[in-house]
Amino acid sequence: MHYNRVHLIYFSPTHTSAKIAYAIAEGLDAVTFSESDITHETPDKIENVEEELTIIAVPVYGGRVAETAIERLRMFRSNQAPVIPVVLYGNRDYEDALKELCDLVTELGFIPVMAGAFIGEHSFSRKDMPIAAGRPDDMDIQKAMTLGKDVLKKLSSLRSLEDITPLQVKGNFPYKIKGASTPQAPVTDEELCTQCEYCIEICPTDAISILDTGMFSNPERCIKCCACVKECPEGARTFDTPYTAMLHKNFSARKEPELFI
Numbered sequence: 571m572h573y574n575r576v577h578l579i580y581f582s583p584t585h586t587s588a589k590i591a592y593a594i595a596e597g598l599d600a601v602t603f604s605e606s607d608i609t610h611e612t613p614d615k616i617e618n619v620e621e622e623l624t625i626i627a628v629p630v631y632g633g634r635v636a637e638t639a640i641e642r643l644r645m646f647r648s649n650q651a652p653v654i655p656v657v658l659y660g661n662r663d664y665e666d667a668l669k670e671l672c673d674l675v676t677e678l679g680f681i682p683v684m685a686g687a688f689i690g691e692h693s694f695s696r697k698d699m700p701i702a703a704g705r706p707d708d709m710d711i712q713k714a715m716t717l718g719k720d721v722l723k724k725l726s727s728l729r730s731l732e733d734i735t736p737l738q739v740k741g742n743f744p745y746k747i748k749g750a751s752t753p754q755a756p757v758t759d760e761e762l763c764t765q766c767e768y769c770i771e772i773c774p775t776d777a778i779s780i781l782d783t784g785m786f787s788n789p790e791r792c793i794k795c796c797a798c799v800k801e802c803p804e805g806a807r808t809f810d811t812p813y814t815a816m817l818h819k820n821f822s823a824r825k826e827p828e829l830f831i
């Protein structure tokens with residue numbers, strides 16, 4: 571089987587999922603490729619993906635697929651397009667996230683061909699307490715490209731997608747129960763903030779607005795992705811959580827991507 575068209579779908583507030591999706595696509599050597607970046611908005615109608623080899627990449631939040639990504643992915647359908655489901659996690663663990671993603675895309679009509687769990691710099695990583703800083707790095711990107719090449723080989727050895735044996739990935743069902751979300755959000759140092767509104771532009775859940783008193787992050791809407799912290803041009807945004815020190819202390823030893831073929 572051969573596919574000329576590749577379609578990327580990703581939710582990626584701090585870009586690590588997107589980077590891996592692109593690297594896999596490079597390995598696939600497609601003639602044409604298109605993308606659905608669902609980081610900032612939910613598709614306004616159901617989108618059908620047909621005849622396209624698809625890569626779906628999303629981050630792990632609390633050992634599960636980020637909830638906003640799940641909501642947005644539910645707007646896609648396929649009639650048996652092959653898919654490469656991928657999760658990015660911050661060097662702690664991805665627990666049930668890859669299984670949850672594989673189950674979801676199967677329910678939506680895709681057929682998982684191969685899957686992967688890659689490591690991305692943790693959203694809560696800071697310069698003084700790094701957690702997987704700089705990941706994915708060159709080695710990760712190479713591994714992602716190789717995954718793309720392996721998918722091509724696997725597909726070319728098949729006469730029909732019906733010949734694919736159901737993909738087994740790490741993870742359990744019932745999935746890990748989600749912990750209660752603490753209503754907390756990054757804060758702004760008003761001395762540094764120039765009110766350029768870039769944080770408002772890049773926030774995936776429209777959680778930030780300007781009030782008379784300065785920038786306001788609505789803790790009920792904020793998903794703590796920390797895109798605004800990492801990308802504020804003035805370094806005016808911080809997210810203070812005890813998880814940063816705990817993760818830095820316990821999960822600094824390098825983990826490697828895991829592939830399911």
Ligand SMILES: Cc1cc2nc3c(=O)[nH]c(=O)nc-3n(C[C@H](O)[C@H](O)[C@H](O)COP(=O)(O)O)c2cc1C
Nearest residue numbers: 583584585586587629632633660662663690692693
């Ligand atoms: C709310 C939240 C929960 C997270 N939970 C986990 C986790 O359970 N395990 C882990 O290793 N990383 C966890 N992370 C880190 C992200 O999975 C990681 O930074 C990922 O690379 C972000 O993807 P993105 O760059 O595409 O946004 C979490 C991040 C956030 C914001």
